[in-house]
Each structure stands twice: as C-alpha cells, then as structure tokens.
Amino acid sequence: MADAAAPAAAAPAGRRARLRTDLRHQPGFTPMAWVCIVFLYAPIAVLIAFSFNDNRSVVRWTEFSFRWYVEAFGNEGIRNATVISFQVATVATLFSTIFATMAALATTRTRPYRGQTLAYAIVNQPLMVPEIVTAVATLALFTIIKKATGITGIGYLMLAHTVFCIPFAYMPIRARLEDMNLTLEQAAADLYAPPFQVFRRVTLPLLMPGIFAGVMLAFVVSLDDVIITLLVAGPGETTLPIYILGQIRRGITPEINAVSTLLLGLSLIFVTLFFLIGKQRKT
Amino acid sequence: MAEAQSTLVDARRAAEVRERRARWLLLAPALLTIGIFGLFPLTITLIYSFLSPGTYGGVTWEFSTDAYVQFLFERDIFDGTLEFSSTYLQIYGRSIGLAFVATVGALIIGFPTAYFIASKPPEQRNVWLFLITLPFWTNLLIRTYAVLLIIRDEGIINLGLINAGLIDRPISILYTDTAVFIGLIYSYLPFMVLPLYASLEKLDFRLVEAAYDLYATRFQVLRRIIVPAAKPGIVAGSILVFIPGLGAYITPTLLGGGKELMIGNLIALQFGSSRNWPFGSAAALILMAVVMVALLIYVRNASREGGNHG
Amino acid sequence: MQQRTDTPGADRAMVQAERVTKTFGRGADGVTALDDVSVTIRENEFFTLLGPSGCGKTTLLRLIAGFELPSAGRILLDGAEIGHLPPYRRPVNTVFQNYALFPHMTVAQNIAFGLEMQGKPTAEIGGTVARMLDLVKMERLADRRTDQLSGGQQQRVALARALAPHPKVLLLDEPLSALDLKLRKEMQIELKRLQNETGITFVFVTHDQEEALTMSDRIAVMATGEILQVGTPKDIYNHPARRFVADFIGDINILDVDLDKIDEGRGVVRLPGGATASAALPEAEMRPGAVSVAIRPENVLLTGPEDGARTATGEIERVVYFGSAHNVHIRLDDGPPIVARAPHAPGGAGDRAGVILPDEHLQVLVD
Ligand SMILES: Nc1ncnc2c1ncn2[C@@H]1O[C@H](COP(=O)(O)OP(=O)(O)OP(=O)(O)O)[C@@H](O)[C@H]1O
Ligand SMILES: [Mg+2]
Numbered sequence: 001m002a003d004a005a006a007p008a009a010a011a012p013a014g015r016r017a018r019l020r021t022d023l024r025h026q027p028g029f030t031p032m033a034w035v036c037i038v039f040l041y042a043p044i045a046v047l048i049a050f051s052f053n054d055n056r057s058v059v060r061w062t063e064f065s066f067r068w069y070v071e072a073f074g075n076e077g078i079r080n081a082t083v084i085s086f087q088v089a090t091v092a093t094l095f096s097t098i099f100a101t102m103a104a105l106a107t108t109r110t111r112p113y114r115g116q117t118l119a120y121a122i123v124n125q126p127l128m129v130p131e132i133v134t135a136v137a138t139l140a141l142f143t144i145i146k147k148a149t150g151i152t153g154i155g156y157l158m159l160a161h162t163v164f165c166i167p168f169a170y171m172p173i174r175a176r177l178e179d180m181n182l183t184l185e186q187a188a189a190d191l192y193a194p195p196f197q198v199f200r201r202v203t204l205p206l207l208m209p210g211i212f213a214g215v216m217l218a219f220v221v222s223l224d225d226v227i228i229t230l231l232v233a234g235p236g237e238t239t240l241p242i243y244i245l246g247q248i249r250r251g252i253t254p255e256i257n258a259v260s261t262l263l264l265g266l267s268l269i270f271v272t273l274f275f276l277i278g279k280q281r282k283t
Numbered sequence: 284m285a286e287a288q289s290t291l292v293d294a295r296r297a298a299e300v301r302e303r304r305a306r307w308l309l310l311a312p313a314l315l316t317i318g319i320f321g322l323f324p325l326t327i328t329l330i331y332s333f334l335s336p337g338t339y340g341g342v343t344w345e346f347s348t349d350a351y352v353q354f355l356f357e358r359d360i361f362d363g364t365l366e367f368s369s370t371y372l373q374i375y376g377r378s379i380g381l382a383f384v385a386t387v388g389a390l391i392i393g394f395p396t397a398y399f400i401a402s403k404p405p406e407q408r409n410v411w412l413f414l415i416t417l418p419f420w421t422n423l424l425i426r427t428y429a430v431l432l433i434i435r436d437e438g439i440i441n442l443g444l445i446n447a448g449l450i451d452r453p454i455s456i457l458y459t460d461t462a463v464f465i466g467l468i469y470s471y472l473p474f475m476v477l478p479l480y481a482s483l484e485k486l487d488f489r490l491v492e493a494a495y496d497l498y499a500t501r502f503q504v505l506r507r508i509i510v511p512a513a514k515p516g517i518v519a520g521s522i523l524v525f526i527p528g529l530g531a532y533i534t535p536t537l538l539g540g541g542k543e544l545m546i547g548n549l550i551a552l553q554f555g556s557s558r559n560w561p562f563g564s565a566a567a568l569i570l571m572a573v574v575m576v577a578l579l580i581y582v583r584n585a586s587r588e589g590g591n592h593g
Numbered sequence: 594m595q596q597r598t599d600t601p602g603a604d605r606a607m608v609q610a611e612r613v614t615k616t617f618g619r620g621a622d623g624v625t626a627l628d629d630v631s632v633t634i635r636e637n638e639f640f641t642l643l644g645p646s647g648c649g650k651t652t653l654l655r656l657i658a659g660f661e662l663p664s665a666g667r668i669l670l671d672g673a674e675i676g677h678l679p680p681y682r683r684p685v686n687t688v689f690q691n692y693a694l695f696p697h698m699t700v701a702q703n704i705a706f707g708l709e710m711q712g713k714p715t716a717e718i719g720g721t722v723a724r725m726l727d728l729v730k731m732e733r734l735a736d737r738r739t740d741q742l743s744g745g746q747q748q749r750v751a752l753a754r755a756l757a758p759h760p761k762v763l764l765l766d767e768p769l770s771a772l773d774l775k776l777r778k779e780m781q782i783e784l785k786r787l788q789n790e791t792g793i794t795f796v797f798v799t800h801d802q803e804e805a806l807t808m809s810d811r812i813a814v815m816a817t818g819e820i821l822q823v824g825t826p827k828d829i830y831n832h833p834a835r836r837f838v839a840d841f842i843g844d845i846n847i848l849d850v851d852l853d854k855i856d857e858g859r860g861v862v863r864l865p866g867g868a869t870a871s872a873a874l875p876e877a878e879m880r881p882g883a884v885s886v887a888i889r890p891e892n893v894l895l896t897g898p899e900d901g902a903r904t905a906t907g908e909i910e911r912v913v914y915f916g917s918a919h920n921v922h923i924r925l926d927d928g929p930p931i932v933a934r935a936p937h938a939p940g941g942a943g944d945r946a947g948v949i950l951p952d953e954h955l956q957v958l959v960d
Contacts, residue, residue, distance in 0.1 A: 024402040024488060026505055032395035033411075039392065040418050040472065043429035046439055050432070099313040106309035113303075119310050126321050130530030130574060132547040133567040136554050137324030140331055140564070143341060163321045166313055186660055187693040189680040191707035192758065201706070205697045217420075224422040227532050227547075231554060241424050248428055248537065257432075260425040271420040275413060294677030295662050 044264065051257035068258035078259055081243035088154065088229075088239060089222035092161035093169070096218045099162075100169035101211055105203075108177040126164040134164065135231040142232060152234060160232045161222045168221045169214035172274070176210025209277045216274040220267050325571075332564035340558045350565035371549070371566075378545040379573070381460060382528035385467035389475040389524045390517065392468070397479035397516070398509065401486065412480065419473040427537050430466050431457060434538075458540030466534035467524075474523035482516030483509070522581045526574050546570050606672070607794045608634040608657060608762055613666030613676075615652050626652040628818040629666070634762075634796060635811075639788050641797045643805040644815030645841070650798040653815075654764050657796065659683045671761055681710070686755035688765040692747045694739040700750050701726070701735040707758040725753040728787065745776045752787060762794045769804065781808055802842045806830060814838045831889075834875040836958045839887040844920075846893065846931050852884045852957065860957045862886055864950060865927045866905025872955035885958045890920060892954035893933035898945035906947045907931070912938045923948060 054065030072078050103123050107116060126134060142156045180203075188202045189195075226241045233242065240263055247256050332350045334342040352358075357368035400411040418426060433439045434456045441453035456462050486509065494504045510517075532547030539545065544552075546566065553563025615627040626649045634640045642650040655661045656668060659680035668676035675683050686707065695703050704725050708718045726732045729749035734742065739750060748768060755763055765784075769777045785808055788795045799805050805812050806826040813823045814837075821835045833839035839847060850862045859871045860879060864886075872886050898906045907925035919938045923946055924930050931948060939946050 024491065026395070026398060026501060026509075029395035029399050032392060033399035036392050036396040036472065036476070037414060039469065040415070043433050043469070044418065044421070044426065046433050047425070047429040095316075099316060102309040103313035106306045110302075110306070113306070119314060122314050122317050122322065125317055128578075129321075129325070130526070130547075130570055132530050132532050132550050133325070133328070133571055134321065136550055136563055136567050137328045138320065139554055140327045140560065141320065141324040144327070159316075159320055163317055166317060170313075181691075181693065183689050183691065183693040184695060186680070187687070187689060187695070188706070188710075189660075190658055190685075190687045191754070192681045192710035193706070194679075194681050194710075197710060202695060220420055224424070226422075226424045227551075231551065241422060244428070245424055245533075248431075252432070252435075256428070260422075260428060264421050264425055267421040268417070271417060274420075290674070291662065291665075291667075291677045298662070298679075 047257055048261050048264070051254065051261040053254060053257075056254060068254040069262075072255050072258045072262070075255065077238075077243060078240070078255075081238050081240045084154070084237060085223055085240040088158050088161055089219050091158040092165045092222045093215055093218040095158075095162045096165035097169045097173075097211060097214050100166050100214055100218075101173050101207070103166070104170055104174040104177050104210075108174055109180075109182055123170055124167045127167045131164075131227045135228040138163075138228060139231045154234070154237050157229065157233050157237055157239075160228050161225065164225070164228065165218040165222050169218040172213035172217060173207065173210040176207055176213070180206055213274050213277045216270045216277070220270045220274075223263070223270075224267060328564040328567055332561055332568055334561050336559045336561050338558070340554070340560060342560050347561065350559075350561040353562055354565070354569070374544050374549050375546060375569070375573075377460075378529055378547075381463055381467065381545065382525050382531075385464055385471070385528050386475075386521050386524045388464065388468045389472050390521065393472060393475035393479055393520060394513070394517070397476050397483050397513075400476075400480050401483035402488075408484075412477075415473050415476050423470055424533050424537075426469065427466055427533050430462075430469050431537055434462055434465065457538065460539075462538040462540075463535050463545070466538040467528045467531060470531070470534055471524040471527055474527070475520035478519035478523065479513055479516040482513050482519075486512045518581060518584050522577055526577055529573060529577075530570055605636045606633045607636040607638070607670070608632075608796065609667075609669040610653070610656070611667040611669070613653075613656060613663050613668060615649075615656060615661060616664045625818055627656070627663075630818070630820050631666075632813055632820055632823060634794060636794055637792055639785070639795045639797065639808060639810045641799060641805045641809035641812045642815055643799055643802060643812050643841075645800060647817075648815040649818045650800075650815055651766055654687070654766050654796065654798055657683075657762070658685055658687050658764055684758075684760050685762045685764060686758060686760040688751045688755045688763065688768045690766045690768065690770065692751040694742075694747055694750055694754070696738070696740050699736050699738060700731060700742070703739060703750055704754045704757050707754065711758055721757055725757045728756070728790070729753045729783075744772055745780065748772065748780060749783075752784075756787065756791060756793065759791070760793065762796060765795060765797045767798050767800070769799070770801075777804075784808065806842070814841065816841075831954070832873055832875075832956050833887060834877070834959060836885055836887075836960050839956070839958055844890050844932065845887050846890065847885050847887050847958070848929055848931070850884060850886050852879065852881050854881055855879065859952075860884070862955070862957070864905060865925045865929055865931075866903075868903045868905070870903075870950060870955055871952045872957045873953075874957050875959050877959045879957065879959075885960065887956045887958055888950050888954050890932040890934040891918075892951060893931060894949040894951065895921065895933050895935050895939050896947040896949055897939075898947045901949075903949050904947040905931075905950070906945060909940055909942055909944045909946050911942050914938075921946070 049061075051068055052064050052066070053061050054063040054067055055061070100123075103119070107120055107123070110116075138160050142160075146152055146156075184206065185198050185202055188198045193201060224241060225239075226245060229239050229242055230245070233239065238246075240259070244256055244259060244263070247253065331342050333346055333348065335345040335347045335349065337343050352365065354371045355367060355369075356365040357370075358365055396415070400408050400415075403411060431438075435441075436453040436455060436457065438457075440456075441450075444450045445453065456465070490508050490512075491504055494508050499507065530547050531545060532551060535545040535548055539548075550563050550566045550570065553559045553566060557563075610630055610632050613627055613630045614625065617624045617626055630649075630653065642653060644650055652661065656663050656676070657670075659675070659678055659682075663676050666676070667674055670683065670685065675685075695706065698706070701722050704722045705718050708721055713721070722735075723732075726735055729752055731746065731749050731753065734746065739747060742750065751768070768784075769780050772780060781804060784795070784797075797805075797808065806829075809826055811823060811825055812829050813820045814829060814835075815821065816837050822829060822833065822838045824832075829838065830842060833842065833845075836847065839845050848865065850864060853861045853863060853869065855861070855874065856871070858874065860874045862870055862872050862884070864870050896904055898904075905925050905927070907923045910922045910924050910930065913920040913922070918934050918936050921933045921935055921938060922930060923933065925948075933948055
C-alpha cells in the first residue's frame with residue numbers, strides 16, 4: 001500500500017514492475033488462489049442469499065425477506081430435529097471431551113511407554129476408517145445389542161456420536177498440552193501441591209482453552225454428521241441434517257435454504273470461537 | 284546405606300506403578316469406547332461378510348462366500364450357474380476413477396493457492412488459511428446442497444449463461460459424473476491446500492533466488508525447486524482427498540442423483556433397501572482394503588522421502 | 594564473606610549428597626549426569642554450583658528438589674533422608690530459570706500458592722504475602738497478572754513465591770541469566786540481601802564465574818558430572834586444586850615445571866629461568882616429576898630484565914590495555930609465554946623485561 005499516494009496511472013505499472021522483480025511470484029498463481037476462494041465461497045453465498053429471497057420459486061431474486069426463517073421456526077419437524085440434534089451433540093460433546101481430555105493427559109508429556117503408539121492409533125481410529133464403513137459396522141453392532149437386550153432409544157445415536165467426536169476433541173487438547181510448560185506443574189509440586197492439586201490448580205486452568213476448543217470441534221462435528229446418523233438413528237431420531245437431507249430429496253424449497261443457513265451460521269460461530277481460542281495459545 | 288537404597292528403589296518402583304496405573308485409568312474410557320464401539324464393529328463386519336443375508340435385513344448364521352463371489356459373478360436365477368458380471372467392479376472402478384480425477388483437480392487448484400499463501404507475509408497467511416479451512420468445518424451436506432443449487436439447470440450458472448446469451452438452453456451438469464467431480468473437489472479442497480501449504484511454507488526462498496541467479500526461468504524454478512520441495516505435501520494432500528473421495532456418500536447421493544452409484548451408495552444400499560448385509564459388509568471391507576493400500580503407498584512414500592533427505 | 598563462621602550452628606549440615614549418581618536412560622545410550630557426587634551444604638550458607646554447560650548442575654538441583662530420583666546414593670536434608678520423597682513433601686523451594694510463574698494467577702496469588710497448599714490459615718497467608726511483597730518491593734503490583742511484568746519484576750515474584758513458605762533451602766537455577774547486565778548486578782545484590790534477611794540456605798546455580806565469586810560463601814566447581822573442588826571464593830580463586838578449576842575461573846598462567854621434592858607441605862619446583870620456588874600443594878597425593886603450577890597475572894611481578902637470581906627474563910610480545918590495567922604478554926627466554934598484569938606497561942612490544950613469580954602465589958595443580 002506504499003503506492004497508495006502515487007498517481008493512479010502509475011500504480012499498475014509499479015505493481016507490474018514489482019511482480020517482475022518479486023522472485024517468489026509465479027505467473028497465474030495469484031488468480032488461481034482467488035479462483036479457489038471464490039469457488040469455496042460462491043455456492044455458500046448463493047445459498048445464503050436465496051434464503052432471504054421472498055419467492056417460492058428459488059430461481060429468481062425478487063425481494064429481501066425473513067419469510068422463510070419465520071416459516072422454518074414455525075415448522076414442527078424442524079423444531080423437533082433441532083432439539084434432537086442439540087441433545088445428541090450435547091451428550092456426545094460432554095463425554096467425548098472428558099474422555100479425550102483424559103486420554104490426552106495420558107499420551108502427552110511422558111517418556112515413551114509401551115502401548116503409547118497403539119493408544120494413539122486407537123484414539124484416532126475413527127478418523128482413519130471411511131465414515132460409511134463405520135456407519136454400517138456400528139449399525140451391525142447396535143442391531144445385535146438391540147436384539148439381545150431389547151433396549152432401544154436415542155442412547156445408541158449418542159454413543160455413536162461420542163465415538164467419532166473423541167478424536168476431534170482430542171486434537172486441540174493434546175496440542176495445548178504439548179505447548180504447555182512442564183515447569184509450571186513442577187513449580188506447583190515444589191510449592192507443596194500434591195498431584196491432584198497440581199491438576200486442579202494449575203494443569204486444568206491452563207488446559208481450559210484447549211478443552212473449550214475441543215468442545216467446539218466435537219459439537220460442530222456431531223451437529224454436522226450425516227452418514228452415521230442416517231444409518232444408526234432409530235425412528236423419530238431425526239437430526240437437523242437428516243431432516244434437511246430428506247427435504248432436499250423431496251425438492252428444493254426456500255425453507256431448506258433458511259434452515260441450512262442457520263445450521264451453517266451455527267457451525268461458523270463454533271469454528272470461529274475455536275480459532276479465536278486457539279489463537280491465544282502460549283503459556 | 285543398604286536400607287536407604289532399598290527405600291529409594293521402593294520409592295522409584297512405587298512412582299512407576301502409580302504412573303502406569305494413572306496412565307491406563309486415564310486412557311481407559313476413550314480406548315474402551317472406541318475399542319468396543321469403533322473397532323469391534325469392524326470385526327463384526329468381517330464375520331457378517333461370510334454369512335448369508337436374512338430376509339428382512341440382518342444375517343442368518345450360515346457360512347457363505349456369496350458376498351465375495353457376488354462381486355465378480357452373477358448367479359443365474361433359474362439354473363444357479365455363475366456368470367461373470369462386472370457391475371460391481373464398475374462401481375469400484377468408477378469410484379476410484381472419480382476420486383482420482385477429483386484429486387488431480389484439487390491439486391491443480393490447490394497447489395497455486397498453497398504457494399500463493401506461503402509467499403504472503405505471516406500475518407496474512409493466517410487469514411488465508413482461516414478462509415481455506417472454514418468451509419471444511421461447516422456442514423458437508425449443506426455445502427453439497429449449495430453446489431447443487433448453483434449447478435442445476437435453473438441454477439445461477441445456467442441462468443447467467445442464458446441471460447448473457449451464450450447458450451439458449453441450460454447445460455445439464457447436475458446428476459452427471461461432472462457434478463460428482465465438482466462436488467468432490469469442492470468438499471475436499473481444503474485437505475489438499477493445508478498439507479501443500481505446510482511443505483511450501485518450509486521452502487527456503489533463498490533456494491529460489493539461487494536458482495534465478497543460475498539463470499533458471501520461472502517455470503524451471505517451479506519444476507526443479509518448488510515442486511520437489513512440495514512433494515511430501517502433494518502426496519499427503521492427494522491421499523487426504525482421495526480417501527474420503529473414494530468413500531463419499533453425500534456427494535454422489537445429491538449430485539449424482541442416485542443413478543450414478545459410488546461405493547458409498549452401494550454399501551448403504553445393501554444395509555437399506557437391498558437388505559443384503561453380508562454383501563454390504565464385504566463391500567465395506569473391500570473399500571477399507573483399497574484405503575489401506577492407498578495409506579500404505581503414502582507411508583512408504585513418506586518414509587522414503589525421510590530416508591532420502593536424512 | 595565469612596562473617597558467619599563464628600555464629601553458632603553455622604557449620605551444621607543442611608543438605609548432604611552422599612555418593613549420588615544420576616543416570617538418564619538405560620544401557621548403551623544412558624547419560625551419566627552425576628557420577629558419585631558427595632557434597633555438604635551448611636546451614637545459612639550461600640552455596641554456588643559453578644560449572645560449564647552440561648556438567649550436571651541442574652541435575653543436582655533437581656535431585657535436591659525432588660523432580661528426579663537419584664540412581665544411587667543418598668540425599669539428606671537437615672539430617673533426614675529425603676532422596677525418595679516427592680517434591681511436595683520436601684521443605685525445599687525452587688526459583689526456576691524461566692521463573693515458571695503461574696500465568697493464570699496474580700502476583701499475590703502466585704506468592705500465596707505454596708502457603709495455601711501447606712494449609713496455612715487465610716489470615717496468616719495474607720500477612721505472609723504482604724511481608725513477602727514488601728521484602729521484594731512489589732507491594733504496588735500485587736494484583737497484576739504475571740504476564741504483564743518485566744523480567745526483573747517476574748524474578749522478584751519468583752523469589753517471593755519460593756521464600757513465602759520459608760523453606761529450609763532455596764534452590765536457584767541460573768535465576769539471573771535471562772536479565773540484562775545492569776539488572777543482573779542489581780539482582781545479585783538483592784539476592785544477597787534476601788539471604789541475609791531470611792537466613793535461608795541458598796543453593797545457587799550459575800555458569801558465570803564472576804557472579805559465583807562475588808555472591809557465594811562457598812563454591813563447588815563442577816565438570817562432567819563431578820565436583821572438582823569446594824571452597825570459599827578466595828580458596829577457589831587463589832588455590833585452584835585442579836587444572837580445570839584454574840582454567841575455568843579467571844585468567845591464569847599455567848606453567849609446566851618439575852617438582853623436585855616435597856618439603857614441609859610445600860612443593861619445591863624448578864621455574865623457567867632456573868630459579869627454584871616453593872609452591873602450595875593441592876590436597877591430593879603428589880610425587881616428584883613433571884607438574885603444572887598456576888599463577889594469576891596480577892600476582893606476577895614485573896621487573897627490569899637484569900634483576901636478581903629469581904628473575905626470569907624474556908621479550909614483551911604485546912601489551913593489551915583494558916581500562917584499569919595492562920596485560921603484558923611476555924615470551925620467556927626458555928620458551929613459555931606468561932601474562933603479567935600491571936598498572937603501567939614497562940615497555941612496548943620487542944622490549945626486554947623480567948618477571949618474578951612469588952612463592953605465596955604459586956599453586957601446584959592436579960590435572
Ligand atoms: N531428562 C534428561 N534426559 C536425558 N539426559 C539428561 C536429562 N537431563 C539432563 N540430561 C543430561 O545430563 C547432563 C547434565 O545436564 P544438566 O542439565 O544437569 O546440566 P547443567 O550443568 O545444568 O547445564 P546448563 O548449564 O546447560 O544448564 C547433560 O549431558 C544432559 O544432556
Ligand atoms: Mg542447567
């Protein structure tokens with residue numbers, strides 16, 4: 001921006017000269033990067049825009065309106081699906097974050113021990129298997145359990161979500177722990193804090209941003225899941241994405257755009273929070 | 284002295300035992316949850332793939348290799364003879380082909396982008412990376428739906444082209460392989476950019492300067508210096524796009540319109556309306572096998588890279 | 594420096610390491626950080642561990658603090674064996690090199706932490722924290738977050754935090770190394786003052802010899818996992834027992850000479866120039882033969898080239914001026930170079946000069 005004050009005509013020429021001398025520059029790369037960003041965001045932008053379009057045809061823009069949001073809120077199916085989604089995400093997030101925190105404490109900052117690599121691999125297993133495979137395998141197991149015990153309910157779905165949320169919650173918590181200064185805990189022990197107090201007074205407060213980040217990720221991942229939910233969910237356990245999928249199959253309505261935009265916004269809030277928390281890393 | 288040494292040894296042993304016990308107690312919930320509800324089901328799938336399908340879904344406990352035979356052969360309904368059939372092989376071939384082409388596409392868009400980000404000043408890099416990663420954390424279904432919205436016959440692309448007078452009837456993209464291809468790139472592009480960026484960021488730009496100093500052209504610098512430096516990122520990114528692309532379910536379901544099956548649809552179908560769980564299990568295991576092969580290639584490649592530079 | 598020798602109980606042992614060995618790792622790639630080290634640190638003493646990087650200073654400190662368990666040997670605190678206790682059961686506190694202040698607590702909360710963990714009543718904690726803040730002159734910053742403090746201020750908080758529980762021993766691992774020179778000098782004085790006021794035994798680690806000499810009651814010089822010499826700064830400076838110690842601390846001339854015989858506890862050596870001299874002997878057993886003797890440049894007397902039988906003569910190679918004095922580098926006629934320190938240069942490069950090496954400043958070294 002140094003040339004902002006320069007005459008407008010001189011600016012492009014100066015820019016070209018700079019590009020020619022900038023050794024890092026490769027022709028065509030910069031436009032491609034912009035193409036990439038436009039490609040990533042244009043469809044989402046169109047979706048969001050049309051959710052505010054006061055027209056049933058979803059083809060032509062007529063007028064700005066919140067009409068479809070009002071309708072979405074009034075739709076009982078959407079309301080129920082939202083409740084289910086939040087129930088499942090909350091339970092899955094709670095357990096997966098607790099389990100992931102414990103596992104992260106056991107897999108970081110120690111001398112290597114036998115079984116460490118295996119433990120690490122198991123924790124990350126849900127990330128390595130294609131989701132569709134996990135989905136059918138889980139379905140098979142749950143069918144067996146249901147037949148054997150007769151127990152049904154939304155617990156199965158919550159359990160399935162907990163499993164795949166663990167590695168996502170684990171990532172930021174582990175990263176935070178690895179960044180954490182080990183001498184702080186030694187200092188606490190030196191000041192007469194027994195292990196549990198060290199954990200409560202020093203480790204946990206310092207780990208909190210990592211745990212928050214883990215909560216955000218787990219929640220988003222659970223909220224967004226389609227494939228596993230689609231196969232595992234029992235009757236009446238329709239989450240928001242499953243509801244949306246069903247509606248899309250039936251035909252495109254502006255109402256779906258509105259709900260989709262809401263869900264999108266929700267994810268964005270959580271993920272942005274996650275990044276902001278991650279930024280204040282440094283102990 | 285001897286006594287002192289024994290208290291010391293005791294203390295050390297007690298500390299070790301305590302540490303080990305605490306460690307495994309901490310690991311237990313995560314490992315048990317994932318072990319029982321993540322790993323163990325895969326074993327069930329393996330067993331199921333050797334059983335016979337039940338009439339209303341599920342399995343009956345009769346040993347059978349039909350699930351695997353079915354891949355290559357079709358059983359004649361009347362006389363029960365086996366005849367070679369490539370239906371399922373084609374689905375696997377199509378999936379692998381689509382995932383591969385999407386990987387190449389993602390590389391073509393992702394490489395310049397990653398390089399562009401890596402050559403920015405550090406503060407700007409984070410903004411760009413955030414922008415690239417952000418879509419990944421939003422709902423895949425909704426993103427795919429958004430793609431559907433713009434590429435369908437009445438979508439913005441076609442309307443725009445018609446209004447501009449370039450075409451007079453919409454180009455049908457939706458429900459074709461092209462649509463799936465676009466959807467796959469769209470879904471997994473961040474997976475390509477991030478590892479590429481990670482390796483390009485480490486590139487020492489003094490090497491680039493040295494190359495220019497030795498009369499290399501920009502293209503030669505790209506081919507001889509930059510691309511080799513980015514190779515680990517290229518491999519990692521390709522794997523990260525290829526594997527989820529191969530098992531994709533939402534993309535072919537929404538954009539392929541159900542006519543054009545991919546592996547993901549095939550598997551889900553067997554556990555759904557086709558009610559052939561053993562065949563679905565076998566299909567899932569074969570998908571896993573393909574993924575493992577891809578991973579193995581990656582690991583071998585990565586360790587070879589490490590060896591060469593060591 | 595040694596005003597405490599006559600106070601009662603001053604010689605009582607506070608920390609004793611008995612034949613302590615510490616090995617990291619096992620088998621072939623194990624590192625022996627401490628090799629059969631024995632040392633006694635007395636009550637109320639400012640005791641310094643001095644040595645080059647990697648010699649095991651931190652390891653010894655961590656063994657006393659309880660962050661590591663010894664591989665062999667005993668560690669006693671005030672007569673009681675503590676080598677097997679975890680850190681939180683040892684009445685010993687540490688000032689860490691990077692301070693390790695809790696970033697999520699205020700200055701006052703940091704200082705109160707140890708007292709809280711000891712289960713002291715709230716009122717007493719408040720009083721002690723106030724006293725500690727006063728002691729390190731940080732009253733005005735009591736409610737600051739620790740990441741908003743300067744290096745010197747963090748240093749003071751770390752000291753106050755470690756002193757608050759009134760430990761029997763305070764361990765300080767290179768606490769001044771992160772400070773700039775001026776602040777460092779200030780904190781050296783400050784540390785000395787705190788030790789005097791609290792009467793706590795300080796075990797101080799540094800690899801800065803000047804710091805060690807100015808601050809310590811006694812110094813232990815370490816190298817490669819061993820303690821080579823323990824003594825007062827004067828002892829260490831004037832009578833280094835080992836060649837490594839002599840070399841490590843200050844400037845020194847080391848001459849290869851012949852030890853003729855041992856006479857009344859002193860060694861009779863033949864100096865360059867032919868004169869014989871009587872040099873102090875180290876504690877180790879010595880036998881006649883080739884030995885090294887050391888003498889500080891400031892103890893080498895410069896004379897004219899012709900003076901007397903004890904004079905060794907040579908040619909001045911160069912004269913280096915460094916503010917308060919000159920270092921005169923002389924190559925003696927029989928070979929070895931020697932440096933003398935003098936307020937005035939006796940001549941310039943190429944001139945002849947003579948040196949006398951006084952008996953009382955000659956020290957025989959063990960290699
Ligand atoms: N946890 C450990 N694992 C393995 N080796 C270690 C460990 N801690 C120290 N060592 C080794 O023990 C030796 C002594 O280390 P120590 O930290 O005590 O040295 P130091 O005198 O404090 O050095 P410095 O002045 O650099 O701090 C070194 O060779 C070091 O590499
Ligand atoms: Mg050290």
